Amino acid sequence: MMAITTYEFIYLLPLLILGSAIVILIFFLLFNRISTQQTAMLAIFCLLLSLVSSTCIGYKIISGSDNDALILTNLAQNVDEVTDKPTEVTDDINDAATNEQMLPEMHTVELPPSMLNDGASIEDDIVRNKNVILTLFTIDGYGALYTSLILFLSIIVSTLAATWFKNEATHHDLFYLMVLFSALGATTLIYSSHLISFFIGMELLSIMIVGLVGYQYTQKYSLEAAIKYMVLSVISTSFLLMGIAFYYAATGELTFSGLSYQLSTLSSPSILLLLGVCLMLVGIGFKLSYVPFQLWLPDVYQGAPTCVCLLLNTIGKIAIFCAVARLFLLAPIVNNETIRIIMTIMAFCSIIWGNVFSITQHKIKRLLAYSSIAHLGYLLIALIAVQYQVLALETIGVYLIGYMLANICVLGVISLESCSNAKEDHDNDVDLYGLFWRRPIIALAMGIGLLSLAGLPLTVGFIGRFSLILLGVTAELWLLVGTVVIVSAFSLYFYLRLVIILFIKPDNMIKTNLTNTNISIFAKFKQIGINEVFIVGSALFIVFCGVYPKWLFNLVSIAQYLTPQ
Numbered sequence: 001m002m003a004i005t006t007y008e009f010i011y012l013l014p015l016l017i018l019g020s021a022i023v024i025l026i027f028f029l030l031f032n033r034i035s036t037q038q039t040a041m042l043a044i045f046c047l048l049l050s051l052v053s054s055t056c057i058g059y060k061i062i063s064g065s066d067n068d069a070l071i072l073t074n075l076a077q078n079v080d081e082v083t084d085k086p087t088e089v090t091d092d093i094n095d096a097a098t099n100e101q102m103l104p105e106m107h108t109v110e111l112p113p114s115m116l117n118d119g120a121s122i123e124d125d126i127v128r129n130k131n132v133i134l135t136l137f138t139i140d141g142y143g144a145l146y147t148s149l150i151l152f153l154s155i156i157v158s159t160l161a162a163t164w165f166k167n168e169a170t171h172h173d174l175f176y177l178m179v180l181f182s183a184l185g186a187t188t189l190i191y192s193s194h195l196i197s198f199f200i201g202m203e204l205l206s207i208m209i210v211g212l213v214g215y216q217y218t219q220k221y222s223l224e225a226a227i228k229y230m231v232l233s234v235i236s237t238s239f240l241l242m243g244i245a246f247y248y249a250a251t252g253e254l255t256f257s258g259l260s261y262q263l264s265t266l267s268s269p270s271i272l273l274l275l276g277v278c279l280m281l282v283g284i285g286f287k288l289s290y291v292p293f294q295l296w297l298p299d300v301y302q303g304a305p306t307c308v309c310l311l312l313n314t315i316g317k318i319a320i321f322c323a324v325a326r327l328f329l330l331a332p333i334v335n336n337e338t339i340r341i342i343m344t345i346m347a348f349c350s351i352i353w354g355n356v357f358s359i360t361q362h363k364i365k366r367l368l369a370y371s372s373i374a375h376l377g378y379l380l381i382a383l384i385a386v387q388y389q390v391l392a393l394e395t396i397g398v399y400l401i402g403y404m405l406a407n408i409c410v411l412g413v414i415s416l417e418s419c420s421n422a423k424e425d426h427d428n429d430v431d432l433y434g435l436f437w438r439r440p441i442i443a444l445a446m447g448i449g450l451l452s453l454a455g456l457p458l459t460v461g462f463i464g465r466f467s468l469i470l471l472g473v474t475a476e477l478w479l480l481v482g483t484v485v486i487v488s489a490f491s492l493y494f495y496l497r498l499v500i501i502l503f504i505k506p507d508n509m510i511k512t513n514l515t516n517t518n519i520s521i522f523a524k525f526k527q528i529g530i531n532e533v534f535i536v537g538s539a540l541f542i543v544f545c546g547v548y549p550k551w552l553f554n555l556v557s558i559a560q561y562l563t564p565q
Contacts, residue, residue, distance in 0.1 A: 011139040021046030043176035051151040058144030138193035145559035182208040186319035225303025240283025246276030291349035301369035306415040350377030385475030397556030399464035409449025445539035454495035460545035
């Protein structure tokens, strides 16, 4: 196992800050009781500090620094030594491939086997990979980008929860502690390049979501939702562990690069290896709620607080999907025809199921639950077409960022309209009637978020949907492309229905004169707080990225993933 130097230690700073914040918060909870507001401020400050460190690390990785140049110079010298004797290195690798006892040690080779084919590819990788590789984590631009998004979302969830708890005098310190734990688990997932760190991050995130879903147990359906998620989470964990066990038994490896080497060098992967990959897909399918593992999702969304729904719908989905995308980008899993057919069927059924059942929903949270099934089905197309690596990576990034911003707009408004001491959140469509006439600014923001989820032009949702269709056409996935085009037009009904509801003027609204109206509008502007800023800012980004998406594509394209050694 490689030792972690001081230089590499700095790149784990976001994880260290979150861990330190958790320890400090536990200390305060045990020995020095503090108020809910103070706990919220401490959690938000630590999340903000971690976000700043992650952003700085991402900038350092992408732009390069003196230390990076030194590392790349040393690596280039090693590459020159290797490429001077290509025959000898190739013979060593071939001997190792024929000797089962040496397979577990393949990941300790100076360069990955796929990089030993030609000198040009090695030099290109050296120029591109200005990153640090550890045993359990790969610190690269890809991880820094999505870690920053996760931390930003955690800050929004914390601020929304502070508003949601405003009418209660009881302490809610544990809520923010679980938010910090979930951010730590999500960050671990995104940086993971080893199945051990992948499993730890996923379970840490899942356990915290169980606690957050059932946190406000006095609300209707809360305990039922927590129990359902807990039971199905245990089932998915069992499948995932069994798949990891089969994979290890077949390869003797637990690294993503080890799976990449096995699948790329073996002419016909063993049945045990394919069975392990399929069982891992079942466990991941439960977490991402793909058909036929989606039945738990609407009930869990309905019973959870709205701010927790935002966490589950964004942080929970984005972190797991990014970790799976890194695995698929490194290992040619979909090159196997059986796995490719299984994933195509899952994507097709998820898209159809999510959109069809969204039509009859009158609760916004249940509608977004079914909608998330469809959107994750759309993203599965990018994993199936993952051999077009750059295009797939850009498509995933643009779509996830658009999906995140739209959920902030929609669920953020519902959270502001609700409170913790009510039996359930105000997520019925009748609760939104005439919202524009009561709170025009956030109603406009929510409308923009719904239009982005529908994939209408001039929104970032349209850009993501168009990129996805383009990727599907490039990969010749005609069935899935046709399904996306037809269902996207079909889904306009339930999204536009909610947009229209926002702007319906209630019959009992009393007409006022111009002076009173101006005073009322001025008073509404004075009520804008930090949550409204986040919601309106997300709506503005949706429109800006829909009109001028070039900078977003540039951001995603420079945040490249790194092939572990």
